[in-house]
Amino acid sequence: MSMKSLWLDRPPITITDPVPFEAGATYDDIVVGAGLTGLTTALLLQRAGRRVAVLEARTIGAVTTGNTTAKLSLLQGTRLSRILAAASEDTARAYVEGNREGRDWLLRYCGDHGVQVQRRDAFTYAGTPDGREAVQREYEAALSLGLDVTFESDAGLPFETYGAVRLPDQGQFDPMDVLAALAEDFAARGGGIFEGVRVQGVDARKPARAKTTKGEVFAEHVILATGIPILDRGLYFAKLTPQRSYALAYRVPGAIPAGMYVSADTPTRSLRTTPDPAGAGELLIVGGNGHEVGRHASPQAQIDDLEAWTTATFPGAERTHAWSAQDYDSHNEVPFVGWLPRAHGRAFVATGYSKWGMTNAVAAAVRLSAEILGGNLPWAQQLGHRITRPQSIVEGAIANLKVGAEATRGWVAAELGSLPDSPPAEGDGVVGSDGAAPVAVCTVGGVTRTVSAVCPHLGGIVTWNDAERSWDCPLHGSRFAADGELLEGPATSGLTPRG
Numbered sequence: 001m002s003m004k005s006l007w008l009d010r011p012p013i014t015i016t017d018p019v020p021f022e023a024g025a026t027y028d029d030i031v032v033g034a035g036l037t038g039l040t041t042a043l044l045l046q047r048a049g050r051r052v053a054v055l056e057a058r059t060i061g062a063v064t065t066g067n068t069t070a071k072l073s074l075l076q077g078t079r080l081s082r083i084l085a086a087a088s089e090d091t092a093r094a095y096v097e098g099n100r101e102g103r104d105w106l107l108r109y110c111g112d113h114g115v116q117v118q119r120r121d122a123f124t125y126a127g128t129p130d131g132r133e134a135v136q137r138e139y140e141a142a143l144s145l146g147l148d149v150t151f152e153s154d155a156g157l158p159f160e161t162y163g164a165v166r167l168p169d170q171g172q173f174d175p176m177d178v179l180a181a182l183a184e185d186f187a188a189r190g191g192g193i194f195e196g197v198r199v200q201g202v203d204a205r206k207p208a209r210a211k212t213t214k215g216e217v218f219a220e221h222v223i224l225a226t227g228i229p230i231l232d233r234g235l236y237f238a239k240l241t242p243q244r245s246y247a248l249a250y251r252v253p254g255a256i257p258a259g260m261y262v263s264a265d266t267p268t269r270s271l272r273t274t275p276d277p278a279g280a281g282e283l284l285i286v287g288g289n290g291h292e293v294g295r296h297a298s299p300q301a302q303i304d305d306l307e308a309w310t311t312a313t314f315p316g317a318e319r320t321h322a323w324s325a326q327d328y329d330s331h332n333e334v335p336f337v338g339w340l341p342r343a344h345g346r347a348f349v350a351t352g353y354s355k356w357g358m359t360n361a362v363a364a365a366v367r368l369s370a371e372i373l374g375g376n377l378p379w380a381q382q383l384g385h386r387i388t389r390p391q392s393i394v395e396g397a398i399a400n401l402k403v404g405a406e407a408t409r410g411w412v413a414a415e416l417g418s419l420p421d422s423p424p425a426e427g428d429g430v431v432g433s434d435g436a437a438p439v440a441v442c443t444v445g446g447v448t449r450t451v452s453a454v455c456p457h458l459g460g461i462v463t464w465n466d467a468e469r470s471w472d473c474p475l476h477g478s479r480f481a482a483d484g485e486l487l488e489g490p491a492t493s494g495l496t497p498r499g
Helices: 036-047 079-086 089-112 129-144 175-188 233-238 299-313 357-373 378-384 390-416
Strands: 026-032 052-056 117-125 150-152 164-173 192-195 199-203 208-212 215-224 240-251 260-263 269-275 282-292 318-330 336-339 347-351 429-433 438-444 447-452 463-465 470-472 479-481 486-488
Touching: 026 036, 026 208, 036 052, 036 175, 036 357, 052 215, 079 089, 079 129, 089 117, 089 164, 089 175, 089 357, 089 378, 117 129, 117 269, 129 150, 129 164, 164 175, 164 269, 175 192, 233 240, 233 347, 240 299, 282 299, 299 318, 336 357, 336 378, 347 357, 357 378, 429 463
Parallel strands: 026 052, 026 215, 052 192, 117 260, 215 347
Antiparallel strands: 117 164, 150 164, 199 208, 208 215, 240 282, 240 318, 260 269, 269 282, 336 347, 429 438, 438 447, 463 470, 470 479, 479 486
16 A cells, blocks of 8 residues: 555645746745645735745645644643653743644634534553553643643553543644645735745845745745754754654544544554545544654554554454654754744744644744734743753753764665665665765666665765655655655755666
8 A cells, every 4th residue: 555644645735826936026925835834824924914925845735734643732642741851841831822822723713714623632641551650740740731631540442551641622633624724715815825846945135035946036034834944054953853653544343432642652652533535434543653764674664563553453444544744853842933043033943843733833833923023922932032951952962973873874884785786676775885975776666766875965874765665864854755856854955866
């Protein structure tokens, strides 16, 4: 079965009467990325009377938003207890307040625009006895931060659990329905969405200049809503750990759990339901088995393990879709949102949602638009002036030591490795030296391709992803198709074809 999100298994979002891209055009604001962060930010600015353009390298929702599990919840696994361990209580309260504002804004918007939302209780549960302590910490953290949580001995799941935190009346939806509403609303107000336009650089002089594959455009501000920033200013790639995780959708005979669940222990198990597009009741979505991008020997084995767990737990489950998503964990547990260093207040960023993008994306959009429009948000000011505790500094240092080790390991293995005499088997890829430089060779769809194995971002050696038939960089998470085409940044160009 091919890897395609349930949400993206539909005709692409189209805009009524789209405007053509015009090189040399000038806007008040340029938003890079047409996911939830980008489109919400663009809409808020356009509503305020500004002239806004959204530049999207692929299509609306093609990357993170179209591959999320789309839980709109203030209970986020063990996020709150982790923030309290890494930052002050004031920072944790500000994080909750920002996420509350993001959740409530999105619920209102969906209600006003006919987007279907299912209200569900959210649970963080312990799947093992060892996980109970983490659940207890999350319960105490959530309670101390004002959330109306309860501690449950039984999570209502068809397997043994060891305690759970429950937060009632959260939300879930189809994220592409939300993006479709945002995109049409934004375009109807005069905003321009330009798909297939990749931004490859930003000059922050006045006016700011976005350099794209179709020419330059200008604006007072440029907002990078690209998952991970495509600019190295601020060194955000060194403050984040890129994570790849998996989701599977199933038709399940009999009753399935009605809540939104995520385990506090590993391997992660995430569950939610969604209306079956075929009209036959509901599908079960199971997620988990995440790992650092480019650092797992076989992503396909992670998917196989997730499927084995699901079919054993829900007998008769029939898989309909399988997909993966890329998220970025902030080393100090709180997203980075605001102006980029040395950009003179003309370039902004939003990143590091740590797999909880539905609330954080809208919170970021509210915060970014307030900064640009001159609004005052006390919770945003607190998040912008937080103090990083030693534990977070240590964790960041360890993460970057791992990056350094991966860089060394990749180059040594590539230079010592020899390429096979015959092409790799279908679906396989290999990295080795052609005598001059590391190259990557794979066979996909009966076609063998050879590309440079060196990531154009900071020179990491890519590894083969056997589930998605892609080349993934283990340093900072850039991903490339079999032919070298760029899929995800922070790289801004693809792998160079060889031979």
